[in-house]
Amino acid sequence: MPEPFKDITLDILGELQRIKQSTYSSDFELHQDVSRTVKRLGDGHAGYANYCYDSLFVTYLPFPLAILAQPGNENVQNIHIVPEASEIATIVFGGGTLKKWHSALGRNLSDFDGARIVSIGGKDPWGVVDAYAAVSGGYQSKTTRQNSFFSSDQLLSYRMGDFAQSALPIWGDSVLLTLVRNGTSIEETYDVPYLSRKESGAVNFTNAKELWANNCRPTRSTNGQSLVDRASRKKEKTATGTEVVSPDDPYSVPARFQRDPIIPQVYRGRRLAVSSLINDGPQLDITLPEHLIATGNVSGTGDMNWFVLKDNKTAVLRLLSFSGNFPALQQNVLDGIDAVKSAGASRLLIDVTNNGGGFVCLASWLHRVLAGPEPGLDFQPGMNGSVRAQELPKKIVDAIVNNQTGLPATELLESLYRPSEWKSIDNKTFPADDNWLNPGVEVQINGVADTFSQSIGDTCLPFDIDPPKARPFEFKNIAIMSNGRCGSSCSLFSILMHVRHKVKTVVVGGKPGTSQQYCGIVGGQSSSFALMDSELKTFGLKNDSLAPPDFLTNSLQGIVWKLVFSPSDPSTFEEFVSHPAQYTFPLLPSTVNNPRALWEDAARRLWLE
Incomplete structure (x- = not known):
């Protein structure tokens, strides 16, 4: 990978060959090697989870961390236990678990709120963060992987960060923390025990046989299913009047810990493309303390919520993901803008912290609405792209073009390779018999020869709702803010807004002295093994x-x-482009994991009021 992503360049085929030739003491040891190897790709779209082990038990520490600036002297930034740590522990764990930590530490957890971390396991804490970032995966940017180590908010829920919450067991039963508690100047060292609990989605077991039967065997949706078989079963059911298959479709719901269905939704006869990250643990199971929850919501649906700040000039769009009910989200873009404009807002701060993507066409729609009727946007509100065109995909397209299945096009909606699913960059739908992967285009990726398809255009047009005739906010009055953990469709939207319209980009928090990336991974469209x-x-x-x-x-x-x-640059994949944020703002004890306070602070800094 080019800079600044050289640290995630990986010979994945060579690594898989190494694993194949290795001997392991247990299946769990094998899984750890596979999991850590895939994570080194730094690409959450290609994430791998084995539900036999990943988050079967979730391992916790009671101390979520954050990088906090010293009030009045923001050049001094250190790693701290967050001020709300004891509240989070009370919400998550309850009395019995808290007593175990109290007993082990000899103090109430509230005594540690806001403490400055001096060392972790006897090592410099920044070195520990860097070591974590080298293996954690998910994002191309090292700074974004560093940020995953720390806690963050998700509007109504709370992300503890990967220091305080782990999907796999930690080596050892405890970690030594040297710290300085608030109100003291003395360094103290504590042996903090890890505590694990069964994740709510894991099925109970009492022995290895039950573990395998209940949690480790493939499920109905682990592997794929022939569309021919599914179609024939539907016909059999219709002919006999009997129920031959379960009424629920296992592919129409998200896999565990994920946000989007395994097979993307169909809306108005069109498959909704998705670009989202793979999660290996629970994402929204911890509630933000009530006093930190943002108030003043003026519109919203699902993961889309609109606020107006106390200056009555700045609106906030808190966008947790691009997933959910597509038509409702699409409409709420318009409803939310109307609501905040009616309240007098002339500026828009878009908070995409921890946004892992979702509908590609929602990203294109939001871009089109905010950009207004700019030249070319009613022709291409998104980005052109390309798919790999190696031998196996070409054989799939050959089979479709030659009608090998005998199925009508309506039965092949789930196939990503249908020619009529795609358009040229001239906005013309490919004919149903177009062998669109031939001829392939030879490209060089990291010095390795590969074959991709011809460029393909936008598949979101026409929108089924008319966009506004005027731009709702001046571009100079729009800013996109995150902790760098903006990926997939979130990145597509953010890049379009910044590159094409020069809107401001901000990352809040992060290691001092580093260049923060405003999006962590790009991609274009994601899929899964089951669908392929x-x-x-x-x-x-x-x-x-x-x-x-x-x-x-x-x-x-x-x-x-x-x-x-x-x-x-239409000759370059956006995946390999650096996306440095224009601004990096520090977190303060008063703004960390406090959405409204953070928005007020960011708006003041951005628009100098």
């Missing part, structure tokens, strides 16, 4: 020498299906 496996089984390619076998475990593998081209 369905393609192979549908078109008779499961026994092809290039086809992977079924999972034998309860696993989820994400796939980067499409990459987008840079809006500033």
Whole structure:
């Protein structure tokens, strides 16, 4: 990878060969090696989870951390236990667990709120953060991976950060923390025990046999299913009047810990493309303390919420993801703008902290609405892209073009390779018999030859709602803010707004002296093993020498299906472009994990009031 992403360059095929030739003492040891290897790709779209182990038990410390600036002297920044740590522990764990920590530490947890960290395990805390970032995965940018170590808010919920919450067991039973408690100047060292508890979605077990049967075997949605088989079962049900399959479709709901259905939703006869990250643990199961929850919501639905700050000039769009009910979210873009404009707002701060993506077309719609009727946006409100065109995908398209299944096009909506699913960059839909992966385009990725498809254009048009005829906010009055953990569709939106319209970009927090990236991973469109496996089984390619076998475990593998081209250089994939934020603002004890206080502070700094 080019700078600043050289640290995540990985020969994944070589690593898989190494794993294949290795001997492991247990299946768990094998899983750890596979998991850590995939994470080194630094790409959350290609994330891997094995539900036999990942977050079967979640391991906790009672001390979420944050990088806090010293009030009155913001050049001094250190790693601290967050001021609300004891409140979070009370909310999450309850009395019995708290007593164990109290007993081990010899103090109430509230005594540690806001404490400055001197060392972790006897090591400099910044060194520990860097070591974590080297293996944590999920994001290309090292600074974004560093930020994942720390706590953050998700509007109504709370992310403890990867120091205080782990999806896999930690080596050792405790960690030594040297710290200086608030109101003291003395360094003290405490041996803080880890505590684990079964994740709520894990099925109970009492022995290894039950563990495997209840949590480790593949489920109905782990591997793919032929669309031909599904269609024939529907016909059988219709003909006999009997229920031959379960009424619920396991592919129509999200996999565990994920936000989007395994097979993307269909809306108005069109498959809604998704770009989102793979999670290996619970995301929204911890509630933010009530006094930190933002008030003054003037509009919202699902993960989209609108606020007006006390200056009555600045509106805030808190966008947790681009996932959910697509038509409701699409409409709320307009309703929210109307609500904040009616309240007098002339500026918009968009907070995309911890936004892992979702609907690609929602990102394009939000961009089109905020940009107004700019030239070309009613032709291409998103980004052009390309998919890999190696031999196996080409065989899939050949089978579709030659009507190998005999299924009508309506039964093939789930196939990502249908020619009529895509458009040229001239906004013309490919004919149903267009072998669109031929000829492929030879490219060099990190010095390695690869084959991609021709450039493909936007698939979101026409929108089913008319966008406003005028731009709702001047570009100079729009800013996008996050902790750097903005990925997938969130990145597509943020990049379009910044590159094409020069809106401000801000990262809050982060290691002092580093260049923060306003988006952590780009991609273009994501998929999964189950969906790709369905393609192979549908078109008779499961026994092809290039086809992977079924999972034998309860696993989820994400796939980067499409990459987008840079809006500033159509010959370059945006994936390999650096995205430094224009501004980096510090977190303060008064603003950390306090959304409204943070928005007020950011607005004051951005617009110098």
